[in-house]
Amino acid sequence: MGTALEVKGVNKRFGGLQALNDVNLNVEDGRIHAIIGPNGAGKSTLLNCFVGRLTPDSGSVLFHGKSLLGIQPHQINQAGVSRVFQTPEIFTELTVLENVMIPALAHRDGIFEFNALKPLRKETDIRKAAVDVLEDLGLGDKQEMTAASMSRGDKRRLEMAMGLVQQPKLLLLDEPTAGMSRADTNNTIDVLRHIGDSRGITMIIIEHDMHVVFSLADRISVLAQGTVIVEDVPENIKGNAKVQEAYLGGAH
Amino acid sequence: MLGLNGKDFLAWLFVLFLVAAAPILLNPFPEGSAFAQFNAGYPDLMQRFVIFGIFAIGFNILFGLTGYLSFGHAAFLGAGSYAGVWMLKLLTINVIPAIIMSTLVAGLFSLAIGYISLRRSGIYFSILTLAFAQMSFALAASVLTPITGGETGLQTQLGDPRILDAAATGGNIPAPSLFGLEMGHSWKVSVGDWLWTFNAGYYLCAFIMLIAFYIAIRIFRSPFGMMLKAVKSNNQRLGYTGINPRPYTLAAFVISGMYAGLAGGLMVSMDPLAGAERMQWTASGEVVLMTILGGIGTLIGPVLGAGLIKYSENIFSKINDNLLHTWFSFMPDGVENFMVTIVHPFVGKGWHLTLGLMFMLVVIFLPGGLVGGLSGLYKRLFRRGSHAQ
Known part of the structure; x- marks a missing residue:
């Protein structure tokens, strides 16, 4: 198995705050990689560096060997992210359907x-692909709704449908189940697992809900104060002393 | 039908009916009656209705779909007008080459201005387009006089080469025509006290307007049109979705510029005279008003807005105090004079005041413009009806 995403020595500073400090990350092809950590650890900042929303001060982000830095967001998306x-x-x-x-x-x-x-309405293939994804995510009956009028949880699922319909090589999910009910969360876990297994999409998930993380992740990186403190398989993360300290006592 | 869904085809048929029957519909009052003043069915005004309709339909493709508010679209109308007159002067008095060249020249011109202006969005984009249009206006009125005729304007003359036409044998300056049918030619039909004027130039403009409207509907209902709506909704997100918004907005800008050029070409085909004032910022502002008044982003809105503004401009501005006195003559003298004094500022030279009030009322009470207001009313009536059952 090759490396899908290779992140080396990424630093990002906002004024006096070192948001990311020498972050290294290796995500293997076809795996689900979770990034966890307390609030303000720099998880979303890191994702922003992958999609062109932020540019790191130093370091490199390689996707299948090609740099994702210094190119436009739409080019990154067209590369399969x-x-x-x-x-x-x-x-x-x-x-919803147009979205x-x-x-x-x-x-x-x-x-x-x-064009x-x-x-x-002649784009029948595109429509079918969109309807299929919406039905997978339980939004099949809401196609004609205006996106603004959906509930928060439905909007999150629509977001996910927009990502999944592209059949990306790498899918970045930023707290995909936040604000969802337990039932919707479980449904989302099933959908993601099904897609990971059947299509072999590599995923990076940022998540606070440990139930989601341990249900899905093949590997977990723990981020605290801008640094990856541990990277391991889920079984070894649970009992790790450093992780417990980061969540419970790291604020001193 | 014609690749449109049922509802859109009906909308198109509705506009087809309106423009085809306009000479009759716009002359509801018998000649010589007290209200004949409100008749708008004369060729000059009807031509303006459909020409500005084209201008507003095109403007709506940019402003209505992408949300980019251009304050310089009159520059393309002006560029198209000049290109059109030059074709009438150099090539032939037949209007077809003039109309085609107007559209192409405006397209190239808008490509250049759009490419630069679209580097910014929001108010900065508006200001950039305004600056370009005012620059064009100033240049056309001064240093570009050899091309534009400066302040006197550019018009056809007897000595023009017109290489495709037979050599002029003296006499009058030839009038623009469509394969010999003069644009000013009218057929007058008198039925009872009513007089209807069917004008050749008007029907050419109306025919082209129907094609322009049809193309606009197709654009609205295409994947391209959906992307333009997405630009308006969330430009940033489009980038993260793998779409580059820039070429989409530029394409919309050029299309709307070509519509403006087409309108300019038709203007000079009806009256072969182009002046620099056609490019002035007030002219750019007018098309913004038309679009907002009719309903931003709606299909028929811009056509209605253009009609309403041109109607007000031509009808209200002609009402003078003498006419007011005849209208209010049934009242006692004191009251009559009082009424005339009250109404006076709103008509004649003061017609802008009426337009301004109308605009304020629409923006405040009908945020969706005339079309938004009418469809809201329809829905309310319809819903009330279904409740009753």
Whole structure:
């Protein structure tokens, strides 16, 4: 198995705060890698460095050997990296179905396609792909709703549908189950596990819910105060003294 | 039908009916009656309705779909007008080459201005487009006089080469025509006290407007149109979705610029005279008003907005005090004078005041414009009806 994402010596400073301090990370192909850590540890900052929202001060981020730094967000996405945002970033004025058709079209047609006279309803393949993903995530009956009028939990699932419909090589999930009910959370775990197994999508998950983390992750990195303090398989993380200290006593 | 879904096809048919029957619909009052003043069915005004309709339809593709508010679209209308007059001067008095060249020149011009202006968004984009348009206006009125005719404007003359036409044998300056059918030619039909004028130029403009409207509907309903709506909704997210928003907004900008150029080409095809004031910022602002008044991002809105503004401009501005006195003559003298004094500031030269009030009322009470207001009303009535059952 090769390395999907290789992060070496990434530093990011915001004024006086060292948000990321020499972060190293190796994510293997087809694996689900969880990043956990207390609030403010730098987890979201790290993801932002992968998708072009932030540029690290130093270090490298390689995706299958190619650097993700210094290129536009849309180029990173076209390279096969999709991100599911923590606070839903959706097209609120458009319908649920349109929200999912847009990333599906981006996946098929690339960064720009001038198809101004082609009726959208003739895009039957794109529509079918979008409907399939929505049904997988339990949003099949809400296709024609305006995205803005959905509940918070549904918006999170829509976010996930937008990522999954692109069949990315690497899926970045920022707290995918935050704000979801227990039933929805379990459903999400099943969907992610099913997709991980059947399509072999590599995933990086940031998550606070340990139930989700231990149900899904093949490997876990623990981030505290901008540094990876431990990286190991889930069984060894549970009893690790350093991890307990980071969560319970690290604030001193 | 025609690749449109049922509802859109009905909307298109509705506009087809409106423009085809306009000479009759716009002349509801008999000649010589007290309200004949409100008749708008004369060629000059009807031409303006559909030409500005085209301008507003195109503007709505940029502003309505992507949310980028251009304050410089009159520059493309002006560029198209100049290109059109030059074709009428150099090539032929037939309007077809003029209309095509107007659209192309405006397209190139908007590509250059859009490429630079779209590096910024929001208010900075608006200011950049405004700056470019005012620059174009100033240049056209001064240093570019050899091309634009400066302040007197550019017009066709007797000595123009017109290499495709037979040599002029003296006489009058030839009038723009469509394969010999002069644009100013009208057929007048009198039915009872009513007089209807069917004008050749108007029907050419109306025909082109229907094509322009049809293309706009197709754009609205295409994957490309959906991307433009996504630009308006969440530009940033589009990037993380693998779409580069820049070429989409630029394409929308160029399309709307070409619509403006087409409108300019039709203007000079009806009246072969182009002046620099056509590029001034007030003209750019007018198309913004039309779009907002009719309903931003709606299909028919811009057409209605254009019609309403051009109607007000031409009808309210012609009402003078004499006319007011005849209207209020049934009242006692004191009251009559009082009423005339009250109404006076809103008509004649003061028609802008009426337009301004109308605009304020729409923006405050009908945020969706005329179309938003009408569809809201329809929904409310419809819902009330279904409750009753």
